[in-house]
Amino acid sequence: xxxxxxxxxxxxxxxxxxxxxxxxxxxxxxxxxxxxxxxxxxxxxxxxxxxxxxxxxxxxxxxxxxxxxxxxxxxxxxxxxxxxxxxxxxxxxxxxxxxxxxxxxxxxxxxxxxxxxxxxxxxxxxxxxxxxxxxxxxxxxxxxxxxxxxxxxxxxxxxxxxxxxxxxxxxxxxxxxxxxxxxxxxxxxxxxxxxxxxxxxxxxxxxxxxxxxxxxxxxxxxxxxxxxxxxxxxxxxxxxxxxxxxxxxxxxxxxxxxxxxxxxxxxxxxxxxxxxxxxxxxxxxxxxxxxxxxxxxxxxxxxxxxxxxxxxxxxxxxxxxxxxxxxxxxxxxxxxxxxxxxxxxxxxxxxxxxxxxxxxxxxxxxxxxxxxxxxxxxxxxxxxxxxxxxxxxxxxxxxxxxxxxxxxxxxxxxxxxxxxxxxxxxxxxxxxxxxxxxxxxxxxxxxxxxxxxxxxxxxxxxxxxxxxxxxxxxxxxxxxxxxxxxxxxxxxxxxxxxxxxxxxxxxxxx
Numbered sequence: 214x215x216x217x218x219x220x221x222x223x224x225x226x227x228x229x230x231x232x233x234x235x236x237x238x239x240x241x242x243x244x245x246x247x248x249x250x251x252x253x254x255x256x257x258x259x260x261x262x263x264x265x266x267x268x269x270x271x272x273x274x275x276x277x278x279x280x281x282x283x284x285x286x287x288x289x290x291x292x293x294x295x296x297x298x299x300x301x302x303x304x305x306x307x308x309x310x311x312x313x314x315x316x317x318x319x320x321x322x323x324x325x326x327x328x329x330x331x332x333x334x335x336x337x338x339x340x341x342x343x344x345x346x347x348x349x350x351x352x353x354x355x356x357x358x359x360x361x362x363x364x365x366x367x368x369x370x371x372x373x374x375x376x377x378x379x380x381x382x383x384x385x386x387x388x389x390x391x392x393x394x395x396x397x398x399x400x401x402x403x404x405x406x407x408x409x410x411x412x413x414x415x416x417x418x419x420x421x422x423x424x425x426x427x428x429x430x431x432x433x434x435x436x437x438x439x440x441x442x443x444x445x446x447x448x449x450x451x452x453x454x455x456x457x458x459x460x461x462x463x464x465x466x467x468x469x470x471x472x473x474x475x476x477x478x479x480x481x482x483x484x485x486x487x488x489x490x491x492x493x494x495x496x497x498x499x500x501x502x503x504x505x506x507x508x509x510x511x512x513x514x515x516x517x518x519x520x521x522x523x524x525x526x527x528x529x530x531x532x533x534x535x536x537x538x539x540x541x542x543x544x545x546x547x548x549x550x551x552x553x554x555x556x557x558x559x560x561x562x563x564x565x566x567x568x569x570x571x572x573x574x575x576x577x578x579x580x581x582x583x584x585x586x587x588x589x590x591x592x593x594x595x596x597x598x599x600x601x602x603x604x605x606x607x608x609x610x611x612x613x614x615x616x617x618x619x620x621x622x623x624x625x626x627x628x629x630x631x632x633x634x635x636x637x638x639x640x641x642x643x644x645x646x647x648x649x650x651x652x653x654x655x656x657x658x659x660x661x662x663x664x665x666x667x668x669x670x671x672x673x674x675x676x677x678x679x680x681x682x683x684x685x686x687x688x689x690x691x692x693x694x695x696x697x698x699x700x701x702x703x704x705x706x707x708x709x710x711x712x713x714x715x716x717x718x719x720x721x722x723x
Contacts, residue, residue: 218578221351228347232355234299234447235340236362241303241440242336243366244433245310245329247563249274251371255379255426262319273323274330279651281334286644288339293453295339296444302332302339304441310434314427334651342643345633352633353582356626357573364567364622371560373436374429513698514636520691521632521642522649524590527684528624529650530657531593531677535617536562537658538665538673539610545670548607558614565615569622577623582631583692585623590688592620594681601674625650635695 225232249256249271257267288298309329316322344359345352448454536559542548543555577585596616603609625646632642657680664672 221354221578224348224351225355230447230450231347232344234443235344236359237440237443238299238303238336239340239359240362240366241306241437242333242340243363243368244370244437245306245333245366246278246363247367248370248374248429248433249326251374251378252426252429255377255424256313256322258379258424259314259426260317260319260322266319270319270323270326274326274333275651275655277327277330278334278337279330279648279655281331282338282647282651283334283644284331285335285338285647286342286641288335289342292451293448295343296448296451296453298335299339300441300444300448302335303437303444305329305332307434307437307441310430310437313430337651338644338647341629341647345629345643350634353577353585353626353630354574356630357570357577357623360623360626361567361570361574364563364570368563368567369436370433373432374426377425377427377429379424379426511697511699513694516694517632517635517691517698518642518645520687520694521628522645524586524684524687524691525625525628525646525650526653527657527680527687528590528593528621528628528653530653531617531680531684532566532621533654534657534661534680535614535677538661539614541665542670542673543607543610547605548610550607550610558611561611562614562618565618566622569619572619573623573626577627577630582627582634583695585627586631586688586691589620589624589627590681590685593617593624594678594685596620597674597678597681601678604671604674632691635698 253267253270256270257264260267285298288294306329309325309332313322313325316325340359341356344355348355445454539558539562540555543550543558544552573585580588596613600609600613603613629643629646632646636642657676661673661676664676
């Protein structure tokens, strides 16, 4: 297992505080990404809005999450900018949790969720970037751990909210109360910006609001509060707090100093200081698209970025559309699973995603990222084929749901580690891949929702199979472009037009 390896253990100890901080920030990301679905009906009551109006809050969060992912790279130019952006983002999430209970207008709530989405997007891009920058070729295992924490946060927030959710209509009127017994079904059927065929339920918008969901948000705000504190402590340790900056860097322990000395001896051909050396790649999306970054790069450089983004477009899209529609698929013909039993399917899916990410932490140290991605995409495709073959089996739907969760769990960190490794950490892979994954999660949910509405529930599995086949196709293209992409030579001469060699992993520079 990875912690038995002396070199990686030394790197981890050398960067213990920043690594734990980035993991905790991603827990904050997970906490924020999963609370909206279960609480949406109570928020509908709080804002006294219709079902179609409140689903726009979903869209507001997802769109701004995508926007934040695109713009997050702006703050990567220095460690101070990155940590300050992460501090502001994690603090913003606690503030959002705290003020949601006082948002009694659906437009105000949508604006607040847009702010949360921007913060989440910055966290998504910057945390991945910083871990890749620290560990480089050893980053796969730490990225797997990072994505375990987002799964853990996503698993925890619905559990916190559940005791405070309304069992009956949370707007009391003297008129009809129809629909109160259907609230659990409606809650599990809600998908971002896709109320589907739920409009026939009579949910009042005027009357006395009776909901206790505010307590859930205040609890989550308190749980998240240590995260910005951890980021601030890292800022203070690195002497990057604006009012507490010092010109003298902290001293290194003896073993870390020995490690840094050996690395310096290997790289004595470079005369520029790490703090003045320009960073390569990992820009924001706009910066990545500037023509000055493309001088002298081979065609495979663009192809690797594009195929990696398209691969994650499909796999993250599958994750979003399956978690969003598996309940609706189960309760429809031909399975006709009971609402209560079908309600376990999304929880089972996310539970096995979290379990898979935990298992992938030690596995990713022994298995190459390219092999991990192959196992993932083949597993997803085979699972969808079997779900189609046994489409009348309720038991296999549960087995297939667990299997999909396991195979999808480690796809994103594995593709990110593999793509960064191909590009030798000089491209814009993190920004492009995070953006592609975000677009896929949004677009495929909208697409599958429309197809199910027009063609019926069976098309849910057909769409998943097609997306799985496309993911495998893009993986094959990524392998092909990897072979095409020129590999660096150990004795490569530096010219004025070529960038200096990157620092070795493990040197956490300010």
